[in-house]
Amino acid sequence: MNPDAATPGRPWWQPGPLDWSRLEMLLMRTAFALLIFSTIRWETGAWTTQKFPNGIAAAFDLTWIARSPPGLGWQAFTVAGLVAYVAGRMPVLGLIPALFFSLVIGTLGNSQGAINHSTQMVTMMLLAQWLVYLIPRGPEAPPSMSHWLKPDFNVQQQVIWWSTLVIAASYVVCGVVKLVNSNGLWLYETPYLAVQLLKTNWCHYHDTLEMPPGWLQSLIQAMTDHPNLARLFFGMGLLIELGGFVILISRRWALVGGLAIIALHLSISQVMNLNFLTHIYAVLIFAVNVPGWLLPRRRP
Amino acid sequence: MRAFSQPPDLTRIWEGVPFRPMLLLVLFLFVVKERYPFSNFPMYSNLDHEADIIYITDQADQALPMEKVFRTGSGTAKKMYKKELNALTKTTGRKLVHATAEDRAAAGRAVMATMLQRIRYRHMPPGVSQLRLYRKTFRLEENGLAHLEPERLVAQPLAGLNP
8 A cells, every 4th residue: 555645546636535444444433432422521510501502502402411411321321322333333323422412512511602612623523424324425325224234344434534524624724714814914913922822821820820831931022022933933833724634635644734733733732721632632543543554454 | 719608517627626525614614603513713813912811819819720619711711701791892882892891890790600600619719708800911012012900800709609
């Protein structure tokens, strides 16, 4: 297998699923199941109102889940469903509890007046996977019952493919929004990020009472003294976001793009105290895909 | 002439578009914006020369660890404050920048009301009898970064609330 190659039979700019093996995909599903379960914020007690409804909360009152938070029984039910999904058996049914709790709890949490962006991407990936399992694609129509009971190899590849696609789209749209909302001036305005650095680090202080690191003041000073340095540094971040689509091209590009995205998050975590661990893990699973590089692969 | 007489083959054009499904998804997320689980991830897309934070102290202006005590971080509290302030100014057709001190205090009271519901008393340091909610602004000025004087929005006695 040539890791530089795009999807066989397709140009690099119109890629499709890569040649993930069964074992690779099993490992990806296992890691994603763990990620999804740990991402759901089961302790919902604090959200007894939905003053600023977001998403489906605009149509439904979701506060019931704060009054009766899902206990161990529901969590075990979710785990059982995820185990079925990992095993590749009845994933349409298996993913329903995880999808339900991800959506309802995530929506309620984001209906408190403060949108937090830590779980949207993985919930979108979960939704995309469920839709791929639910809606048969391809030439063999009408689909047989086995499509839902035990999806074949091609469906599992589509599931992984759409997960990677959601990751790529999330980063590209993030970069596009920066350009649109700033009328194309985002890069020029990046020295203003010095104020944001100060803000996020003082936020962290008030969250934990841990003082901002000493080097932060020097960094902020350097950003205000040398605005072009700030433009260069944050410009690279914007480039990584806008170039997020490269993780779709081939294994090698997925590795390079994935590592660049992780480096972006780690540097943001260092200077702004904003942690996007779920994003890092999702990119690590589907783009960097360490097992895929370590496992022996058959030549096509 | 032939090129003008025949409509372009839109299907072929569409099939030639690079990264089609991803571009469609980008367009979808861009249009839908913030509707969970969908998002266009607009964090830090609007940069300004100033930024503010919201925090809570005790009666002696000693900061309280917000995540531990109120199960809500300072960043989240700030977003809630901005939403409340936005809702208040919108009712009278004003922009956020035209919010008065009374508007800011009202938004602060709404945030404090939520914080009171979320208190974990076992994490509250001993001797706290009053909670104060402050807003502090950082501004990039000609001669560097300025820390403006914090504005006290609410002072809330704690006595009687502790269960």
